[in-house]
Amino acid sequence: MHLLMKNLPHKTIERLSQYRRALLLCHAQGMTYIYSHEIAKIQHITPVQVRRDIMLIGYTGTLRKGYNVMELIELIGNIIDSEEGINVCVVGIGNLGRAITNYFSGKRTKLSIAAVFDVEPSKVGKKYHLIDCFHIDDIPRIIKERKIEIGIITVPGEDAPAIAEILVKAGIKGLLNYTPKPVNVPNKVYLEEYDMITSLEKVAFFVKTHH
Amino acid sequence: MHLLMKNLPHKTIERLSQYRRALLLCHAQGMTYIYSHEIAKIQHITPVQVRRDIMLIGYTGTLRKGYNVMELIELIGNIIDSEEGINVCVVGIGNLGRAITNYFSGKRTKLSIAAVFDVEPSKVGKKYHLIDCFHIDDIPRIIKERKIEIGIITVPGEDAPAIAEILVKAGIKGLLNYTPKPVNVPNKVYLEEYDMITSLEKVAFFVKTHH
DNA sequence: ATAACAATGTGAAATAATTAACATTTTTCT
DNA sequence: AGAAAAATGTTAATTATTTCACATTGTTAT
Incomplete structure (x- = not known):
C-alpha cells in the first residue's frame, strides 16, 4: 500500500x-x-x-x-480500490434501495452488493437484480457468511438507528446512511451520512439569496 | 432579508x-x-x-x-426558507425519483414538488403521491405555469445533460443532479451534484485504509 | 535555429472551515 | 455571601482546501 x-x-x-x-x-x-x-x-x-x-x-x-x-x-x-474487492449490503429495499441496487447491478467489479435486507414478508426471499433479499433478523449471519464490510441504510428514517446498531454489532466496517435521521456508530466504523432534504434546502437557499 | x-x-x-x-x-x-x-x-x-x-x-x-x-x-x-415557498420538479420518476417524491409528500410547506416528468407513456398522466406526471416535452410549459424554480434530475445518467439543458432553457434557477454524469449549466443557475457511487467508493477507501 | 506557445508540476499564498481557549454569566451548593 | 459548576459567545489559532504564480519543457511555426 x-x-x-x-x-x-x-x-x-x-x-x-x-x-x-x-x-x-x-x-x-x-x-x-x-x-x-x-x-x-x-x-x-x-x-x-x-x-x-x-x-x-x-x-x-x-x-x-x-x-x-x-x-x-x-x-x-x-x-x-481494494485488491480483493469489498462486499456491500443494502438494508431496506424500498424505492431508494432499489435505485441503488439498480445502479450497481453488474457494473463494479471491486464493489459488489452481496445481499439486501428488508422486513416485509413479501420482499424476503425474492431477488432484486439477481441479489438475494433476506430478513433483517438474518443480518448477523449473512454478513459473516458473505464477508460484507459496508452497509447502505435506506430504511425509513425512524428505523435507521436500530438498523445501524444491528449492522455494527454484526461487525460492519463502514456505513452509508441515506436516511434523514443521524445514526450513532463507534469510532472504528467509518460513517458517511447524506440527506437529500438538506441538499434540496441548500439549493433553495442559494437560489433565494443569489436570486 | x-x-x-x-x-x-x-x-x-x-x-x-x-x-x-x-x-x-x-x-x-x-x-x-x-x-x-x-x-x-x-x-x-x-x-x-x-x-x-x-x-x-x-x-x-x-x-x-x-x-x-x-x-x-x-x-x-x-x-x-423563502417567504412564499419554492416549487420543485422531479425529472425521471424511476426508483430514485419516486423515493424523493415519497420523502416530500406532504412534509415540507415551503418546498413543494409541483410536478414530475418522465418519457414513459405508461407513467405520463399518472399521479405519484398526488403529483401529476407530465411528458418531458411539457417541461417548458409546466415550469412556467407552475412557477417551478428548482429541478431534481433522476433520469438515467446518459440523459442527464440533455435534461439539464431543457430545464435551463425553461428558466430553472437551481438544479440538483443525482445522476453520475456531470451536467453543464450557465453561471446563473445554482448546481449541486451528488453521486452515490462516489460516496460508496469513498467509504470503501476509508474502510480499506483505516482497516 | 530560434521564438512563441501550450502544456505539466509545484511552492507559496489565499481562502474556507474547524477547533481551542477563555471571558462571561447564571445557577447551584455550602 | 462566596465558591464552584455549567453553560453560552467569541476571538484567535489551527487545519484543510483551493487557487495563484511561475518555473520547466516539449512542440510548432517561422
Whole structure:
C-alpha cells in the first residue's frame, strides 16, 4: 500500500472516483490522452485542481500531451480500490434501495452488493437484480457468511438507528446512511451520512439569496 | 432579508437544515430548551460548531438553559426558507425519483414538488403521491405555469445533460443532479451534484485504509 | 535555429472551515 | 455571601482546501 494513500484529502478521494468514471467514458470513446483542462471541464473544476490531485497520487503526465487515459484509470484503481474487492449490503429495499441496487447491478467489479435486507414478508426471499433479499433478523449471519464490510441504510428514517446498531454489532466496517435521521456508530466504523432534504434546502437557499 | 444571510458558509447552511429537523423532533417530544452539546451529539459534531453556527445567524441562547427550541426553529426557517415557498420538479420518476417524491409528500410547506416528468407513456398522466406526471416535452410549459424554480434530475445518467439543458432553457434557477454524469449549466443557475457511487467508493477507501 | 506557445508540476499564498481557549454569566451548593 | 459548576459567545489559532504564480519543457511555426 502506497504511503501516499494515507494522507490523501477526503475531497481528493471523491474527485478521483469521479475522474475515473469520466476517464472510463473517454477511454470507451477511443481517447488515449487527456489534458487536465479537459477533465476539469467535465467536472466543473479548475485544471490546477485536477493536476494537483493527480500529483498527489504520484502520477505524472506527458508535457503537451496530457495524461495517458488508461494508465490514469489503472492508477486511480490501485489507490481507491481494494485488491480483493469489498462486499456491500443494502438494508431496506424500498424505492431508494432499489435505485441503488439498480445502479450497481453488474457494473463494479471491486464493489459488489452481496445481499439486501428488508422486513416485509413479501420482499424476503425474492431477488432484486439477481441479489438475494433476506430478513433483517438474518443480518448477523449473512454478513459473516458473505464477508460484507459496508452497509447502505435506506430504511425509513425512524428505523435507521436500530438498523445501524444491528449492522455494527454484526461487525460492519463502514456505513452509508441515506436516511434523514443521524445514526450513532463507534469510532472504528467509518460513517458517511447524506440527506437529500438538506441538499434540496441548500439549493433553495442559494437560489433565494443569489436570486 | 438579513445581512447575515449573504455570508453564511455553505457548510453552515447544510447544518442549519439538519439542526432544524432535529429540533422539530425535539419539539414534538415536548422539549422547550436544548443545549448546544445535545444538538452536537445528534449530529456527530462538536458543541462549539453548533454554537458558532447559531452565533452566525444572530441568535442568542440563555446561559445555563440553552436555546429555546421553538425560537431556534423559527429563526432557522427565516434564514433558509423563502417567504412564499419554492416549487420543485422531479425529472425521471424511476426508483430514485419516486423515493424523493415519497420523502416530500406532504412534509415540507415551503418546498413543494409541483410536478414530475418522465418519457414513459405508461407513467405520463399518472399521479405519484398526488403529483401529476407530465411528458418531458411539457417541461417548458409546466415550469412556467407552475412557477417551478428548482429541478431534481433522476433520469438515467446518459440523459442527464440533455435534461439539464431543457430545464435551463425553461428558466430553472437551481438544479440538483443525482445522476453520475456531470451536467453543464450557465453561471446563473445554482448546481449541486451528488453521486452515490462516489460516496460508496469513498467509504470503501476509508474502510480499506483505516482497516 | 530560434521564438512563441501550450502544456505539466509545484511552492507559496489565499481562502474556507474547524477547533481551542477563555471571558462571561447564571445557577447551584455550602 | 462566596465558591464552584455549567453553560453560552467569541476571538484567535489551527487545519484543510483551493487557487495563484511561475518555473520547466516539449512542440510548432517561422
